[in-house]
Amino acid sequence: MIRGDVYVVTGATGNIGQRLVEKLLAAKLKVRAIARPSDRLKALASKGAQAFPATLDDAGSITHGFTGAKAVFTMIPPNYKSENFRGYQNTISQVLSASITGAGIDYVVNLSSVGAQNSEKMGPVNGLFDHERRFNQLNGVNVLHLRPTYFMENHMGAGEMVRKMGIYGSPLKPDVAIPMIATQDIAHEAAERLKALDFKGKSVKELLGPREYTMTEITKIIGQVFEKPELKYVQFAYDEAEKAMQGMGLSKDLSALYIQMLKGFNDGLFKPTEPRSAKNTTATPFEQFAQVLTTVPVKTGKTSKRSATAGAKRR
Numbered sequence: 001m002i003r004g005d006v007y008v009v010t011g012a013t014g015n016i017g018q019r020l021v022e023k024l025l026a027a028k029l030k031v032r033a034i035a036r037p038s039d040r041l042k043a044l045a046s047k048g049a050q051a052f053p054a055t056l057d058d059a060g061s062i063t064h065g066f067t068g069a070k071a072v073f074t075m076i077p078p079n080y081k082s083e084n085f086r087g088y089q090n091t092i093s094q095v096l097s098a099s100i101t102g103a104g105i106d107y108v109v110n111l112s113s114v115g116a117q118n119s120e121k122m123g124p125v126n127g128l129f130d131h132e133r134r135f136n137q138l139n140g141v142n143v144l145h146l147r148p149t150y151f152m153e154n155h156m157g158a159g160e161m162v163r164k165m166g167i168y169g170s171p172l173k174p175d176v177a178i179p180m181i182a183t184q185d186i187a188h189e190a191a192e193r194l195k196a197l198d199f200k201g202k203s204v205k206e207l208l209g210p211r212e213y214t215m216t217e218i219t220k221i222i223g224q225v226f227e228k229p230e231l232k233y234v235q236f237a238y239d240e241a242e243k244a245m246q247g248m249g250l251s252k253d254l255s256a257l258y259i260q261m262l263k264g265f266n267d268g269l270f271k272p273t274e275p276r277s278a279k280n281t282t283a284t285p286f287e288q289f290a291q292v293l294t295t296v297p298v299k300t301g302k303t304s305k306r307s308a309t310a311g312a313k314r315r
Helices: 015-026 039-046 059-066 085-103 123-136 158-165 183-196 215-225 238-247 252-266 286-295
Strands: 006-010 030-035 050-053 069-074 107-111 142-148 167-170 178-181 202-207 232-235
Touching (some): 015 030, 015 183, 030 039, 030 059, 039 050, 059 085, 085 123, 123 202, 123 252, 142 183, 158 215, 167 215, 215 286, 238 252
Parallel strands (some): 006 030, 030 050, 069 107, 142 202
């Protein structure tokens, strides 16, 4: 198989993928961006990427998109309507695995999650347990699984809730400390590993953000950003949050999985496999990230308890 000099990024128009494409282009590397057709994909093409419109359930297209690549970044994008989310994850995983083999790829940086070492009680992360195991069976392929923690982007609905309801809330307990990470830092790590290709065999790297935060701390920071120093945090009931998710269009199955994941955080199940260190600590503090929350447009009409879906935008 002839290896080229192009780096392939799946999910190229998402929070992580778009930033990754831009970072690789900034390093003067050739990038093939795979994503559904959209204006975002066109924008990446205008910046110099090779746009490759495709869906990740199309094995023929994805194998073609991977062919000739020096390395590939893989991820499973969310499907909010799926009534069998773990089955959906496994379908995409199978396509990606077959395409890596079919295209003769040597290096893969794969997006996974903290908790993916566990097969149950992790909500949507359970499917990433299956996904990692499948990739670990690829012969002759060097695979690095990046396992980031809870995304700071899960708080993007804060502005709507603060402005319309005067509170901030989610099903997370107010006093449980959780490591949180900005997706720009995940993209940075993926870019560095793709540029260096300094991993061999099958390996894992956890990314734990700058530190742990409680929702009480998060709410205080959000209150400062919105000039509401008295902003209060409210813990929503699990059943109330699950109904809110379904009302926003998430499937019954996925809503239940997100609630299971949030319970897992509350119950201390989402534990990294190693202690915090310079190696797994990333740069962006929530105090810096929170500035972007004021730029999110507030929807007109009746608000929903949007933050009840915390964790629903993990990619």
